[in-house]
Amino acid sequence: MAEAKAPATGPAANRPLSPHLQVWRWTWTMAMSVFHRATAIALYVGTILLVYWLVALASGPETFATAQWLFGSWLGYLVLFGYTWVIFHHCLGGVRHLIWDTGRGFGPTERFNLARGTLIGSIALTLLTWIVALSLR
Amino acid sequence: MSEFDFKIRTPIGRVRGLGSAKAGTEHFWRQRLTAIANIPLVLAFVIIVALMPGSDFVTARALIGQPLVAILLILLVISATIHMRIGMQVIIEDYVHGGGKVLALLANTFFAVIIAAAAIFAVLKIAFGM
Numbered sequence: 723m724a725e726a727k728a729p730a731t732g733p734a735a736n737r738p739l740s741p742h743l744q745v746w747r748w749t750w751t752m753a754m755s756v757f758h759r760a761t762a763i764a765l766y767v768g769t770i771l772l773v774y775w776l777v778a779l780a781s782g783p784e785t786f787a788t789a790q791w792l793f794g795s796w797l798g799y800l801v802l803f804g805y806t807w808v809i810f811h812h813c814l815g816g817v818r819h820l821i822w823d824t825g826r827g828f829g830p831t832e833r834f835n836l837a838r839g840t841l842i843g844s845i846a847l848t849l850l851t852w853i854v855a856l857s858l859r
Numbered sequence: 860m861s862e863f864d865f866k867i868r869t870p871i872g873r874v875r876g877l878g879s880a881k882a883g884t885e886h887f888w889r890q891r892l893t894a895i896a897n898i899p900l901v902l903a904f905v906i907i908v909a910l911m912p913g914s915d916f917v918t919a920r921a922l923i924g925q926p927l928v929a930i931l932l933i934l935l936v937i938s939a940t941i942h943m944r945i946g947m948q949v950i951i952e953d954y955v956h957g958g959g960k961v962l963a964l965l966a967n968t969f970f971a972v973i974i975a976a977a978a979i980f981a982v983l984k985i986a987f988g989m
Contacts, residue, residue: 759950766943769974776932776981779923783916790914806905813901816894823891855909 750837757841758815761808768805806851811844886945893942900935907931920985929986936978944971 746752778789792798818836821827827836877883907928911919922928944967951963 762943762946763950765939766947769939769943769978773974773977773981776923776978776985779916779919780981780984786916786919794914809901809905813898817898820891820894851905851909858910 750834754815754818754837754840757811758819761812761815764805764808765812768808771801771805803848803852807844807848810847810851811840814840814843814847886948890942890945893938893945896938897935897942900931900938903931904935923982924986924988926986929982932982933979936975936982940971940975944968947971 743752743756775789775793778785793802818827818840821836827833875883907922911922923932947967948964951960951967955963
């Protein structure tokens with residue numbers, strides 16, 4: 723990683739650092755690797771929402787009504803829709819990693835099919851979940 | 860195992876196989892264990908939330924308080940918070956260096972424990988009807 727602390731002057735000042743994301747042409751596998759970490763951070767922060775909802779439900783009707791109003795707003799629905807996709811994407815990305823752990827799925831076509839499958843699968847599962855959930859309302 | 864390696868490392872160190880960090884593959888293995896546990900638990904969670912009938916206080920409490928739902932939620936919270944703590948530690952170790960790293964690692968552990976404690980307490984309170 724680019725963490726070399728080069729002195730401000732002298733011959734070491736202009737040494738190149740190791741290249742990072744910005745210099746590479748984007749590929750499916752690279753994009754899905756970045757997505758996996760990004761969705762991980764989103765899930766991490768998103769646990770606050772789950773805890774808020776559960777604690778509100780445990781606290782009483784008034785607190786819960788506020789939480790339901792928040793989650794029932796258009797912004798709340800947008801966040802929940804995004805969170806659904808994030809859950810599915812990280813879940814399928816994790817399955818991909820577990821497949822790799824067995825030593826399989828490293829071939830040139832397999833890698834790309836797994837990466838594409840992660841994105842396509844996560845979008846499909848998100849839409850399916852919301853179609854089912856909204857049709858039950 | 861080369862002759863050189865055998866001489867440098869103590870016999871007990873070789874048997875334990877934990878390396879210089881003294882923790883070996885504990886995080887590696889635990890991250891995979893919780894990942895596998897999270898798959899059915901998170902699917903159950905999505906189904907519970909998607910099928911939640913209406914949004915009023917009494918029905919929501921009745922649903923979350925059902926033994927099967929409460930147990931699944933508590934298992935998910937335990938598995939997910941262990942998983943997310945290890946995952947965030949990897950991210951911190953990748954990007955944060957110097958003194959900030961220790962603070963970030965501390966904050967990460969505190970966050971995971973607070974989330975777990977609050978969620979489990981809430982589910983138990985609802986389930987026991989208090």
